[in-house]
Amino acid sequence: MRRIYTSLFLFLFATGTALVAGERPNLIIDKKEAAVINNNTGKYTLFDHSLSQLKKAADKAVSSPIVVPPPGEGGGYEHERHKQNYREMYQAGVCFTLTGEEKYARFIRDMLLEYAKLYPTLGKHPQSRDQAPGKLFHQMLNETLWLTYTSMAYDCIYDWLDAETRARIEKNVFRLIIDWFTTENHKEFDRIHNHGTWTVCSIGLIGYVLEDKNLVDMALYGTRKDGVGGFLKQLDLLFSPDGYYMEGPYYARYALQPFFIFAEAIERNQPELKIYAYRDQILKKAYYSAVQTTFPDGVFPPINDASRTMDIRDSGMIMANDLVHSRYGADPNLLAVKKIQKDVIINGAGLMVARDFAAQEKIAPMDWGSIEFTDGHDGRQGGLGILRLGAGEKQSMLLMKYGVHGEGHGHFDKLHFIYYDQGRSVIPDYGFCRWINIEPKMGGRYLPENKSYAMQTIAHNTVTVDQTSQNLANRKQADEMSAKRHFFDSSNPDVQVMSAHAEGYYPGTAMQRTLFLIQDERLPHPVVVDLYRINSDQMHVYDYPIHHQGQFITANFEYQPDVTAQSPLGADFGYQHIWRTASARVEGPVKITWLDGNRYYTLLAAAAAGSEVLFGRSGANDPNYNLLSEPLFLIRTQAQDHLFASVIESHGHFNEAREQSNGARGRLTGIKVIGHNETGSVIEVSGEKELRWVIMVNNGEASVDKKHEVTFSGNSYTWTGNYKVEMR
């Protein structure tokens, strides 16, 4: 590990000497890097841009009055002010290190002296709710960010301060916070969770600045220093061996920030710990797996509690990208990420990335290919599969979630899928129900509908049983189990497939979903094929939902629209939040076409005789209009063992401004379940130009070379391995 550091990092700066303990700053930037940066300004556009942004912010801050208000409510003015303060102290700290101009140091000192007046007067924040409370902020989480960034700022001016001022600040601010975190809130400190990571990061940083080994050891090994809590345990348990973060990518990008800030500080202060090599380079894997889940535009798939717009331009991702690049070695895909990020961290790593970026004539778009991640710290708790076809904006991407629940931010959505096409989610995940940081929306916190709708199974593209949620929406139960990988094969770009099981999420019920992304030259775009098999010990009602965007165009069956009265689809488990807008009884294949953007999408599904189709729209039982108003279709079947077989075809073209439309009806015309049993499932898809696909899937133990045979209605079907797609 240390070798890589030397070969890359020092290659750039050619300073040649090891970091000297005790010389400050030494958390994320040091004086030697500052000198190299000063010698390289004006050379790399990317770096110059980021540096000028940082300086502009710092200059504005230091020429404005210092405001340290009493604590206020979450999302309110005071809350935002304290957030701004720590950001500005950090920016000023970096500027002081680069320029030596005392105005930056004075700004940090004077602000900390204001905090030194305020902080001793504070008790537990009066508005804390479920979460560990802070004093400045309603939740301690915000306070750990405050301490993290303030520690870095303090590190920058430590040597400049006189001893008396240091003592005042440390006594009246840092020691009080340290006590609050490590004693009063030791449970939060030792928690294996992103809140815990922020906590240990902040204590670790201030520990290095104060040269307080006790604090650093607590940060690394937990308050009792027994390794049950602390940074290393978090590295052990919060990521799968592939680096996949158990809460999902939205929270991963948030957690990666303290993971990398603290790792970088450890590397600089205790290189003997070889933190970047820890757990087979788990930090590298953590970063890669986060960016590798993103849509081609760099937006994270909003699985679990997540916004639909968070992307790799988040500041934590910018920093992590640069540190990964400098600590683990250059990679064209990291530069492709940078092309989206357009920003670097201001230290040696950021300079290095900017240099490598400038050296490339052309940066290709990110290309991660199809990829599967295992989930759970042991890598045996299911996973996340992503099938990709095409590159950049034209990529089609199919994602299935079959891992762990993911604790408090987890959704009850095993075997849920998202389909991304035309540069956005056309079969979307709802994400969280939260208007983040919008003060009139409950201070920007999670809203009640997050629990009552967004987390529930029906808010996702996965089957519900008896109109309830998986695990009856009991988080504790859900955390104790996981879905299971079955097989994943992207070796043939034209026929890619992933399959997974979810057993026991409903009592006595086992589910298996197999999703194909298929390209056939007779069709203009890739097609999603879905085989969703359910086995149970008794009869149930199975609902198969497809959430979508855009406008309904046509269906191949008669439906009864709810035109003069609307009522909710159900009473609980999220159904109470969906207006029923139409219903139908169907026999045989269901074909529903809608328009989204410039394309048409058709769901063609083999509905069993006597099935129902329901159309719905989110927004019922939503007194404060917290929910988005979005449509869905749902196929409802009463059965014990059942196979939902369906195809989602993307077809045609619509340009309203040019008044052009073609191919508004799909080219696929039929879908049929030939049979399914414990050995395999067989379906047939047919379409124009005599297109006919016979698709066979292995329902038994996964194996790439086992021969399978099933007989349905007197016809025998054989294949070797996990699946076969016969295309005629």
Place this chain on the structure above:
Amino acid sequence: MRRIYTSLFLFLFATGTALVAGERPNLIIDKKEAAVINNNTGKYTLFDHSLSQLKKAADKAVSSPIVVPPPGEGGGYEHERHKQNYREMYQAGVCFTLTGEEKYARFIRDMLLEYAKLYPTLGKHPQSRDQAPGKLFHQMLNETLWLTYTSMAYDCIYDWLDAETRARIEKNVFRLIIDWFTTENHKEFDRIHNHGTWTVCSIGLIGYVLEDKNLVDMALYGTRKDGVGGFLKQLDLLFSPDGYYMEGPYYARYALQPFFIFAEAIERNQPELKIYAYRDQILKKAYYSAVQTTFPDGVFPPINDASRTMDIRDSGMIMANDLVHSRYGADPNLLAVKKIQKDVIINGAGLMVARDFAAQEKIAPMDWGSIEFTDGHDGRQGGLGILRLGAGEKQSMLLMKYGVHGEGHGHFDKLHFIYYDQGRSVIPDYGFCRWINIEPKMGGRYLPENKSYAMQTIAHNTVTVDQTSQNLANRKQADEMSAKRHFFDSSNPDVQVMSAHAEGYYPGTAMQRTLFLIQDERLPHPVVVDLYRINSDQMHVYDYPIHHQGQFITANFEYQPDVTAQSPLGADFGYQHIWRTASARVEGPVKITWLDGNRYYTLLAAAAAGSEVLFGRSGANDPNYNLLSEPLFLIRTQAQDHLFASVIESHGHFNEAREQSNGARGRLTGIKVIGHNETGSVIEVSGEKELRWVIMVNNGEASVDKKHEVTFSGNSYTWTGNYKVEMR
């Protein structure tokens, strides 16, 4: 007129000689222009781009099999094929003129010979509905386009054809169509309407090609050649003296195409008519007024039946822009239009525009400023007002409609307004209810909900009386009246205003709306102030609606949400299409905030005591999901004389991806009606930082210098002219 042509057109090409009658082609391009074009290829990117597109299309066409199918249904394959055929013949005709390559001529000839076989076998199209029928197409309108473009193609190969072939084609195609248009459908021919324009254009063009003066005269003066119908009468009646087109901009851009094609052919064949000078250069004004109504991104405001996306990149607008540039003289704003259009017509005019475009170092965005158009052929039938502030993407634009109904495509929407901000309509017009050219949506035709919702008053941002529509949605009655201009003043950019009357649209009821666009340095963005005054001879229920986009954030009053059941707002006049989603009784000012894109918007309205507020969403009674699902607010008051006073404030900033929000609550806090009578209305708006505006509006006869005084509650208010805004 001819002078301008010489000075500009010949300046470019220096051919110096007048057009020779009888030399073909001579409709839109001639051989001399072709020679100049050939000498200038490779010089102007814009022209080269358009030329290569045209050649690519023509080359693809001439190397593909000729397909002339029997007639089919509107929007279906055959319909689209015949449309494609005339476009391809036109493209091939231009290419033949430019290159002399016979493959293009043969393509046109062979296709026309196919039509010569088919056309004599055809009768009236079996699927024609309300409109005049074609034979190839379900409506004659499409057939006039066929004849227009085919005439231009035929013109290009006329000299190349042998006499026998010409005779066959003329006898079996052109003479039959001519007869169909001028005899069987002479009413359509003589109609003062865009369908009439397309008809006379097509007959005029084929008249020039065939040197048939009778046809040309009919085209110019009507089938009876008495000037009651025909092109000149259309120029007289379809535009206001300002050039504003009575059906509105969406149909203007469609009508301008035949107007300009035929005008250009007239200028080339009968320059003595001085068609471009006709009616004080009405063609110039017609083009300018169309582009001047657009939003800064070039999209037409969707008033009347119109899509929300049609823009100045429409082919008719591209052609008209180039012809206006060449015939009336260069103008930087025409080049700014070209920057959006990115395409030119392939003839001398297009080459000239491309040359002028290339000569500019930088093209500024379109800048039309605030502008008012009169409506009606006499300019005395109300108008259309547009207030603009800021430039390009950052422009705020407020549009009020107070002109004529606009015949069959008119909406019952007098005093309706649209507000454009952040690059889109934030207070939108619904536009038409039509999924244009989408075959499964009734062949892409107008849908029933166009009449039952989109045309109705409640679908617009204007007051309804007793939950009915203006003129009880009777088009004939609506066509016989118009709203009236009151005053318009944009001389002070910070306080711009327009005011108009609509009298008798509801029996015994007079309405006056005054809209301000106000900029106050204490507010981050411009603000809309609305004084909507209604006087009636009896009590009525007045509904004041605001249609919007985005997500509800908060309101300053208690409301009863319809959370477990929804029903329509009413039974008729469009109300049946709106789900009621909440209701409230309010006393005093109403404040409702919603989020749209990156900004918050707040409606602050002075609701009279006992008013109701209703929240709604379109989509009820819509069995085929033809409507968009969009929200609205509505303030309901029972009164005889009433003044709705309200402000729409744009404020704050939201960036979900960066999780930033500020200013989610508006800075304006109060609005009060001080009084209103036949002399004037006075309201007061107040806000943070002691902001206080007293706004006075003249309700009597418009006058810029008359002194007004009103006394309300013992306080006297005086002002000179039509309005006064006291800002404190």
